[in-house]
Amino acid sequence: MREGGRGKAVELEHLFNGSALNAVDAKGRLSIPAFIRGVVERRSDARAIVVGPHETDPCLTAYDRGYARHLHIENERRRLLEESQAGSGDNVGHFRRARRTFGLTEDVPYDPSGRIIMPPMMRRKGRIEDLALFVGVGGTFEIWNPLLALEHGDEDLRELAAFRLEERGLRP
Amino acid sequence: MREGGRGKAVELEHLFNGSALNAVDAKGRLSIPAFIRGVVERRSDARAIVVGPHETDPCLTAYDRGYARHLHIENERRRLLEESQAGSGDNVGHFRRARRTFGLTEDVPYDPSGRIIMPPMMRRKGRIEDLALFVGVGGTFEIWNPLLALEHGDEDLRELAAFRLEERGLRP
DNA sequence: CAAAAGACCATGAAAAGGCATGAAATCCCT
DNA sequence: AGGGATTTCATGCCTTTTCATGGTCTTTTG
Numbered sequence: 001m002r003e004g005g006r007g008k009a010v011e012l013e014h015l016f017n018g019s020a021l022n023a024v025d026a027k028g029r030l031s032i033p034a035f036i037r038g039v040v041e042r043r044s045d046a047r048a049i050v051v052g053p054h055e056t057d058p059c060l061t062a063y064d065r066g067y068a069r070h071l072h073i074e075n076e077r078r079r080l081l082e083e084s085q086a087g088s089g090d091n092v093g094h095f096r097r098a099r100r101t102f103g104l105t106e107d108v109p110y111d112p113s114g115r116i117i118m119p120p121m122m123r124r125k126g127r128i129e130d131l132a133l134f135v136g137v138g139g140t141f142e143i144w145n146p147l148l149a150l151e152h153g154d155e156d157l158r159e160l161a162a163f164r165l166e167e168r169g170l171r172p
Numbered sequence: 173m174r175e176g177g178r179g180k181a182v183e184l185e186h187l188f189n190g191s192a193l194n195a196v197d198a199k200g201r202l203s204i205p206a207f208i209r210g211v212v213e214r215r216s217d218a219r220a221i222v223v224g225p226h227e228t229d230p231c232l233t234a235y236d237r238g239y240a241r242h243l244h245i246e247n248e249r250r251r252l253l254e255e256s257q258a259g260s261g262d263n264v265g266h267f268r269r270a271r272r273t274f275g276l277t278e279d280v281p282y283d284p285s286g287r288i289i290m291p292p293m294m295r296r297k298g299r300i301e302d303l304a305l306f307v308g309v310g311g312t313f314e315i316w317n318p319l320l321a322l323e324h325g326d327e328d329l330r331e332l333a334a335f336r337l338e339e340r341g342l343r344p
Numbered sequence: 345c346a347a348a349a350g351a352c353c354a355t356g357a358a359a360a361g362g363c364a365t366g367a368a369a370t371c372c373c374t
Numbered sequence: 375a376g377g378g379a380t381t382t383c384a385t386g387c388c389t390t391t392t393c394a395t396g397g398t399c400t401t402t403t404g
Contacts, residue, residue, distance in 0.1 A: 023385070027359090031384050050189060065187075072187055072310045092228055095309070100328050103307040103314075107189040107207065111361060114383080121191075121335055195395070199349085203394050286393080289349070 014039045016136030021146060021164035024130050028118045032110055033134050036141060040064040049116070051143070052105030053125045058152055060126035060143040067139065071101050133161055186211045188308030193318060193336035196302050200289050205306050208313060209286050212236040221288070223315070224277030225297045230324050231316040232298035239311060243273050305333055 020033035032040075032049065040049060044066035051062045079094040110116045118128055126143060133146040135157070144153070149161035192205035204212075204221065212221060216238035223234045251266040282288045290300060298315055305316040307329070316325070321333035 025386075029385085034383065068187060068189065069184070072184065075310065090228060095228060096326050096328075098309040099307060099314070099326070102187060102189045102310045103191050104328055104332060105189060106191075109360090113362090113385090115385085117359065120339065124335070197395075201395090206393060283351075285352095285395090287395090 014042045015138045016141040017138075018136050019160055019164065020134045021168060022132050022134065024118065024128060024132050028120065028123055029115055030118060030132055032114050032116060034114070036134060036136070037110070037114055039136075043067065046109075047112075048107055048109040050105050050107050051119070051122050052101075053122075054142060057142075058127065058148050059145070060122055060128070061140050062143060063140040065107070068102075068105075068107075072098075075101065133164060135160070184311060186214045187310045188313040189310075190308050191332055191336065192306045193333075193340060194304050194306065196290065196300060196304055200292075200295060201287050202290060202304050203285075203287050204282055206286070208306060208308070209282070215239065218281075219284075220279055220281040222277050222279050223291070223294050224273075225294075226314060229314070230299065230320050231314050232294055232300070233312050233314055235312040237279070240273075240277075240279075247273060303337075305336060307332070 016036060016039050018033075018035045020035070022031050022033060024030045036049075037047075041047065044064040046065045048065055049062045050065060050068045051060050054061045075094065075097055078097075079091060082093065083091070106119045106122060108116045108119060118132075122128070127145050127148060128143065129145055129147075131146050133144040133149055135142045135144065144157075144161070146161045146165055149157050150165075153161060188208060188211050190205075190207045192207070194203050194205060196202045208221075209219075213219065216236040218237050220237060221234045222237060222240045223232050226233045247266065247269055250269075251263060254266065255263070278291045278294060280288045280291060290304075294300070299317050299320060300315065301317055301319075303318050305318040305321055307314045307316060316329075316333070318333045318337055321329050322337075325333065
């Protein structure tokens with residue numbers, strides 16, 4: 001199950017699918033929904049997620065360690081490509097990407113009961129307060145402040161957030 | 173699990189991921205953040221890092237001993253490649269790289285509590301003063317003077333440095 | 345002898361782990 | 375298919391451990 005190497009990467013055999021709204025306590029502690037943990041563990045058999053700012057939206061992106069390795073390999077491949085193309089060129093682009101992929105993200109293990117402490121920096125970047133909306137998007141998943149999702153999300157996301165909030169008896 | 177040789181290197185199974193800002197005391201002592209030590213020890217089970225000047229940026233690069241071995245092997249591979257290509261060509265490039273990879277770097281063990289004394293030459297090359305910003309970049313990690321990061325870094329890095337400084341109650 | 349390097353202890357803050365609870369979802373058996 | 379029993383989850387609370395960092399004291403070395 002590890003890394004068969006036969007074409008398909010294990011990371012993409014299981015996809016993040018679904019959504020959930022969970023509470024964040026005063027110390028920034030929160031449960032990773034079970035459906036996410038299932039995929040994380042089948043993909044990488046590590047009880048940890050990697051969290052970082054989303055590239056374009058006011059939320060966080062997250063994935064498992066196997067996917068992080070995948071990103072690393074892609075980065076290295078691209079570097080070699082650029083090196084051979086642009087003369088002996090600068091690797092500036094490479095370093096920038098690597099820094100973004102690994103410096104701005106954090107590896108966060110979860111405990112046996114499936115909880116993490118959202119790192120303060122991520123909490124701030126994602127503007128996560130006392131609720132976290134998890135949204136599967138296939139290869140990765142997103143973590144939203146549900147109120148921001150209502151405000152800045154596309155129509156589908158807004159509807160999703162509204163539903164999950166109502167479900168909890170919250171109607172802002 | 174050491175170095176199976178069958179494709180995947182152990183060095184790349186665990187990646188440096190995250191960031192931290194630590195103090196450098198009057199004696200030049202500083203703690204290697206726990207998340208770095210974890211990866212270092214899983215990769216090479218040695219309590220030491222290898223530090224050198226960064227290829228393009230005003231900071232230091234560092235990694236574990238296993239990764240140093242990896243660089244050596246890569247270098248040799250590349251030498252053979254260039255030799256067979258450019259006629260019996262000069263090995264100038266090879267020697268230059270080897271000197272850079274091993275001559276300009278230093279192997280620095282850390283004590284049981286996880287602290288090193290930054291070698292004076294590195295301290296000077298990286299212009300490290302009383303704060304050190306560690307930034308994971310996958311295969312390796314960087315050590316910045318956070319003020320230089322603010323000044324010369326790309327946007328992401330600047331933001332990172334600013335956040336880590338604020339977090340400590342420092343706003344330059 | 346002086347200065348630097350290294351080992352050892354001390355401490356406060358933060359994080360990790362464990363235990364308990366209530367609610368919801370699932371299973372299972374008639 | 376129903377309905378009770380069981381398991382899984384999310385979540386609050388409390389305890390233990392880890393970490394970063396400062397200080398002191400010893401050892402080494404020029």
